[in-house]
Amino acid sequence: MPFHIIKSGIMTLLICAIILFGVFDAGAKEFSEFPQLKEGQKIRIGYLEGGPFLNYHQSLVAFVNGLVELGWLNDPHFPEFSNT
Numbered sequence: 001m002p003f004h005i006i007k008s009g010i011m012t013l014l015i016c017a018i019i020l021f022g023v024f025d026a027g028a029k030e031f032s033e034f035p036q037l038k039e040g041q042k043i044r045i046g047y048l049e050g051g052p053f054l055n056y057h058q059s060l061v062a063f064v065n066g067l068v069e070l071g072w073l074n075d076p077h078f079p080e081f082s083n084t
Contacts (some may be wrong), residue, residue, distance in 0.1 A: 037074050045072070 035043055045067070049059055067073045 043072070 037043070047060065047063060049056060061078055064073065064078075068075055068076060
């Protein structure tokens with residue numbers, strides 16, 4: 001049995017083990033997903049989107065609606081977007 005086959009098998013098992021341990025560790029929550037308000041300070045949220053500008057408004061509206069569902073924002077009023 002050639003050595004490169006054994007070596008590639010060991011590498012495959014090592015990569016699978018790293019992925020599995022990463023998945024199990026990702027389930028632990030150390031931080032709350034709900035906003036922690038400080039006295040008199042606003043929470044700042046940054047949003048950066050790359051890619052084509054054509055669907056920017058759809059992505060931004062979906063992002064804001066997700067923040068509304070999590071309780072980070074009150075339900076906002078969106079202006080009508082043109083298709084041009």
